[in-house]
Amino acid sequence: MSVQSILGNFALILFVLTIVTGVIWFLDVFYLAKKRRAHADAALAEYDARNAKLAAEGIKPDSNSRAALEAGILRQPTWIEYSGSFFPVIALVFFLRSFLYEPFKIPSSSMVPTLLVGDLILVNKYTYGVRLPVINKKIIEVNDPKRGDVMVFKYPEDPSLDYIKRVVGVPGDKIVYKNKRLTINDQALSYEELPDYLDEDRLTYSKQYKENLNGVAHRILNDEGAPAYATNERSFPGHENCSFNGGDFSCTVPPGNYFMMGDNRDNSLDSRYWGFVPDQNIVGKAFFIWMNFSNLKRIGSFQ
Structure with missing residues (x-):
């Protein structure tokens, strides 16, 4: 180390x-x-x-x-x-x-509009099982991550880094991302168009939708000028479970792994690029914003 x-x-x-x-x-x-x-x-x-x-x-x-x-x-x-x-x-x-509970600070815009840069959040450390500190080995089973959960995990390519994304696929799921829309196990997700989202830092607008991820409704952003998916040249564990076709792809989530995506879909490096998150990398479930020094109105639950 x-x-x-x-x-x-x-x-x-x-x-x-x-x-x-x-x-x-x-x-x-x-x-x-x-x-x-x-x-x-x-x-x-x-x-x-x-x-x-x-x-x-x-x-x-x-x-x-x-x-x-x-x-x-x-x-x-x-x-x-x-x-x-x-x-x-x-x-x-x-x-x-x-x-x-462990506090974290949101460092990037990959989870906008759900979580903003500077949000200080709390993460439930036991909801996905009790783990030994430092080595992160699970010793007591509790619950498994569910689609729609916002989860903190160790970045598979560098476990010293903590990442936060939304759980899109659980073990065994077939994930298809086509035309910036998700289909899970042959069931297309529903999308409701919302007013455009204003990024107050960059003064730009993004298309905003309410995505229903198997009963979990949340907002996502799309950048009309960005491709649905950039070509992935990196190989990752389980890469053979995925197929890539231009701007579209499909993946079957292997056992003991999860497929993660950011809510800011066109501005998120996630499982589309670096692969699946193994169970041993899970840190916990994010559930509460306890402070944002730039915007006190952000305090509260975001689920």
């Missing part, structure tokens, strides 16, 4: 921090603190014996420094104090983002 991959893997960084601070915390609680206590008891016994001797000689001992002596010996070293205080927080964050 390269340095860049390690730095880009926040889960790995959190895992290492949790282990390191946890080891220091347990070492202090079960060993170092007891050692300091024993040292303090010995020092206090010596202090008390010295004061008793002074009292016997008629000299009034200084009893005020006893508490300061004890506190000084029992005080945690700075490196242990900070590690111990950080451990519960780091461990909690690690648990929450590994098994419950």
